[in-house]
Amino acid sequence: MADGQRGMAVRLLWGPPVTPARGPRRGLTLEQIAAAGVGIADAEGLGGVSMQxxxxxxxxxxxxxxxxxxxxAELVALMVEAALPEPGGALDVALAGAGAGWRERLGVWARELLEGYRAHPWVLDATVGARVLGPREVGWLERALAALEGRGLSGAEAMDVVVLVAGHVRGIVEQERASGGAGGVDAELGAVLGEVVRERGDDYPALAAALGSQAVHGGQDQGLEFGLERILDGVGLLVERRARS
Known part of the structure; x- marks a missing residue:
């Protein structure tokens, strides 16, 4: 986003309200404009959105x-702001019910973010690279960082934790989108690998054992939770280390 676009995006997202400088007033609001763009993106993807x-x-x-x-560019910035759930609504209710622990709070944050991306997968495409963040997106960042306050992490480390968790969530939704929905990744991969094992299982004994165990004990469609728990395990070790030092 060029400097001129960045400045206009800041004004559109953070105010003051924009009033057309010329021409007849049609009573449009930025919320109406963003909602129209979101509707198109939900139906056709971000590539289907045009000013026309x-x-x-x-x-x-x-x-x-x-x-x-x-x-x-400015339109898409408004669309992202409109598509993201309000961070002070359902998220705060969920966080209050999760207790005060940083781990529980980040877990709730990640799951709520996942649902936001699932509702509007095109937001993944719209939130890459250097760009202007709106109040809602900054609000989400604020809540994740607040969960880590007082844990002995530096500001840079706390930011890295949030980026790591958000990246895991984004990766899950990217996989779901590519495979046609939640559960599609494991189903497709399982079918392909199952065929390989049936035909050449002796060449891949570890894979055959893993798939056999999965068939008996389950465990598919746990990509989000398994990865999230391992990330939080690692953060927990760092928090403990800082508490001892």
């Missing part, structure tokens, strides 16, 4: 839309 398409959905001309939002 959003304008048509709102019943205005593209030139009228430009009076509110100068381009697609």
């Amino acid at each position: 398409g959003v304008a048509a959905g709102l019943g205005v001309t593209k030139m009228a839309l430009y009076r509110y939002v100068p381009g697609k």
